[in-house]
Amino acid sequence: MGASHGRVPAARHRDRLSYRGKTLAIANRPARRSGHLASVAIPLAGLLALFLGAFLSDWAYYRTEHIQWINFAAWLNAGAMVLTGIALATSIIAAVFSRRSWRGWWLVVALVAATFVLGLFGAFVHARDAFATMPDGLVLSLLTLAVAIAANWAAFSRGFRGDWR
């Protein structure tokens, strides 16, 4: 998403400070804010992989009735929930403390919060024994995955370009 090649493609983004030849300032900014953004980006990207794994494991259990798949699903969901909790906290901080308010952060927060709630329901359902997890667990995994994708999309498509420092 080529913002860092020196040549800035004009003022397509309103959050870019300047298009009057002050490209140095823009080039410097990612270095200053990358730590903050990473605290959101890393857990957000990670939880996507884990929720995807949980969904696939649920699907495998539903299809094969092989018990180990539901154990995988429960642990993958638990790991995803750890990252979702972190992402929720850091995205709230980002939304509150971003220097110039970008309202998009609150969309990210809302979607991460929704992921957390769905994932928590998923954890409860995955605490059931054997096939009592089905089909609720599979459905919840799918919904959680969908919302997690939306949260990632909202953050990566706009927020991480932006105005947080």
Next chain:
Amino acid sequence: MKLAMKRIVLSSIASLALAACGSGADEVQQTGAVAEMPDPDRGLLPSMNVADPTGWGDRRPRVPEGFTVTAIATDMAIPRQSIVLPNGDILVAEGMGGGAPALRPKDIIASYIKSQGTSSVEGGDRLTLLRDADGDGTYETRSIFAADLNAPYGLALIDDRLFVANQDAIVVFDYQPGQTVASGPPRRLAPLPSEVNHHWTKAMTASADGQYLYVGIGSNSNIGERGMAIEEERAMVWQVDVATGAHRRYATGLRNPTALAIQPGTGQLWAVVNERDEMGPDVPPDYLTSVRAGGFYGWPYAYWGTYPDRRVRPFKEDMVARSIRPDYSLGAHVAALGVDFSSTAMGAGYAEGVFVGMHGSWNRKVPVGYKVVFVPFRNGRPAGDPVDFVTGFHVDGETYGRPVGVTVDPAGALIVADDLSNTVWRITRNAPPNLAPSPAEMG
């Protein structure tokens, strides 16, 4: 595929909505020969209400009019089961087994919660002998009969041999009347299934003719959530040849047969069995049943006869039809851990029947169990409602004790092991007991 997914989504939303409604659990449960089970009702989160342990202080368990309860031994190390030896000495097995590693995130949380309702004392892995030499009701002599055992539970005496069911093997001590300490380390008679040991207790009793030991082996899971491969020799009663140690499966499908007893006169084997969890507060009942040779009692495919449990996959439809309905419901989640046949020495009102020790529930909003009941028998079969015999273990949200093994002393007393307060209780008749001939004694 698309349609199937839509159907799944709809049914799942409906069941989640239902789950959110939760369950109204009350104290009254069906007992006896229940014909119809209520519908399962688990909810999104299973109800848990574990014991809140409190010291007895000056309190005592409550017993019926005409009986007295005494603590004959305190500061034990997790007493579970006991037997009364021919000279009146009492042997108590103390120990704590299991320790299966957490399989899922849930197990970490559930085991922490459950541990709040149990004693923090370490299991003794030993047998303690209690003796009342002068017969005044005070057990003034206490000795460690044997130590370094492995979570001993079931006990049986056949002539001069004392059999102990560790959590992984049956071991044998030579026993001479009057002995207070074992003469040496035990011999190993037969290994018992011990991999994982989710339900680790190995209940044991001897057949009336002394040829066999019956051993209760609990399941390795609630309903097969560790897979069925590890349940190969679980949830069953073994019949073990005392001479050779060879075993055969005597009866299967008994989820957790926690105590066994032989019926005086008939020689019939009876068991109390703990049924599965997470089907709601009133389903399915823990039970008392005669154990038929070759019988299948449902676990994990069915409960209370032919009610299917389709949480188990792959499901075996043909096993449901084969499942025998147990004789007598004790109520769901009471956690029956002790059973013994009474004798005329216990007085007219309690002469025919069994005493059942109930450890008490954790998987239920309104606690049940936490008492010893008497199930009256007529013509060799359970007849009538259970009668409270020892209560007061759980009062107003405080838990003072949790009964496990119960043993009828032929001299006219009931021995109750309490693994929460680490006490052995003895309940005696106030009137001098008749010198009735003692029935065959069992562990």
